[in-house]
Amino acid sequence: MSVAGGPGRGVLVHEWIAQAGGSENVFEAMNDIYPDADLVCLWNDSTGRFNEEQLKQTWLSRTPLRRSKALALPFMPATWRRLAYEDYEWALISSHLFAHHARFVGQPAGFRRYVYVHTPARYIWSPELDGRGNSLAARTVAAALKPIDRRRAQEPASYAANSAFVRTRIQDAWGVEAQVIFPPVEVEAIQGVEDWRTRLTEAEQEQLDGLPDGFVLGASRFIPYKRLDVVIRTAEAAGRPVVLAGKGPELENLQAVAREASVPVQFVHAPSGPMLWALYQRTSLYVFPAVEDFGIMPVEAMAAGAPVLAQSVGGTAESVVPGETGALVPFRSRAEMAEGAEAAMATVREARLNRARDFSRRRFEERITGWVGAA
Known part of the structure; x- marks a missing residue:
């Protein structure tokens, strides 16, 4: 950690890294704040945006599933539960789908998790805001995933939302409280x-x-x-x-x-x-x-x-x-x-x-x- 008075060795977690996007901009800003932290994502599709030596990708990155988020989705919750622990003291997690499920195998008691929520998954919790959640298949998957998502969200963590609008949806979906930290704009x-x-x-x-x-x-x-x-x-x-x-x-x-x-x-x-x-x-x-x-x-x-x-x-x-x-x-x-x-x-x-x-x-x-x- 490079921040003066910082909280010890940490890791930054993000869903998947696209070449461009609002959540990626937030993750990049987090990386600028904590340049010595390791980075973890499902897979990385950006080029030269992050330090490859610090960036760790999951097994999904080595499969064709990385080319289809819909096909990869059923494998994501379990994947997030089996991350490799490397003497981290805290994790700052950027979540808009299941990254808030993240758990490191062997993480000690007292391990601190900070979850920055862009949104609870729209097509699971708010299909009226995202047309991807309106199909029969999506509604069926959502019904199965909601209890798991809510249970994982209630594990010990401190939550922040990118707006009061999202904070309310976090409370409604997961039953947890969050503070509001607006995302960075250039x-x-x-x-x-x-x-x-x-x-x-x-x-x-x-x-x-x-x-x-x-x-x-x-x-x-x-x-x-x-x-x-x-x-x-x-x-x-x-x-x-x-x-x-x-x-x-x-x-x-x-x-x-x-x-x-x-x-x-x-x-x-x-x-x-x-x-x-x-x-x-x-x-x-x-x-x-x-x-x-x-x-x-x-x-x-x-x-x-x-x-x-x-x-x-x-x-x-x-x-x-x-x-x-x-x-x-x-x-x-x-x-x-x-x-x-x-x-x-x-x-x-x-x-x-x-x-x-x-x-x-x-x-x-x-x-x-x-x-x-x-x-």
Whole structure:
């Protein structure tokens, strides 16, 4: 452990490591706080993101199951119960499925577990928030896994949730209490460059300059629950052109919606970090209709100075301040979308910049070290 006054030798645990993702960003921030800790995951699909000498993968990483989370899922609970113990004194666990089940064979009495919960598995506990949980097969598996998941969650550990929204779901699902520690957002990095256009490639600058004035921005993965079609509907209600930035399997469906839209719709495919941040700086309004556990991108948008119109249910209701940094609506009617857009765009840029700083990486580091080091 490298943190002054730190709590002894530790290990950081994560589900699986993808090349990119919000939970991976949190895990990376944890690794930056505790660079000497070992790392454990089911399998690692990132390249050069973590120290390979410290990273330990489970047996699933050596099988074709790593290519299918659905097929690997039945093997995960037992796998988490048989981790190799190497004289650790504590574990900091990043969980959004079963990582909170983690147990090290031979771990001593007094071994300390800190579980940072992105969400209890949505398709097991909250299928209304995740379409993957609505099939008959998923409901059958969920019925079998719920008692195990709840029992494992009640083993001795200290819990933190990434939002009050998730804290409530932890209590409902597992019957345990959790404190709230908001995830880190790259606020310092975003606000460290006055004009991100100057950091773009020539091709990116040309693409940015070709976008219409006053556009509404929707940016996220192109997957159904992100509801990017609603961004187009909101732009129609506000009478503004729209830009959708991202990539994913919903691209063709979104293009079909765009062809029928009453306002111009343009796509920015797989934007780089600087391009995304330049889009935040350029947009007249960032729209985020998804019900999220926290929602990092609305905070990024505020960090860049953009007004935000976000979902009134979920974690975004904890970061976006109505009348100060944006507006919150349930996105049920054209009228409320139009009113919400107008209210959000009437807010003051300086208030948005200041609010975003409440979710900086520095704040996250302070909270995590206070939590893990408090024992």
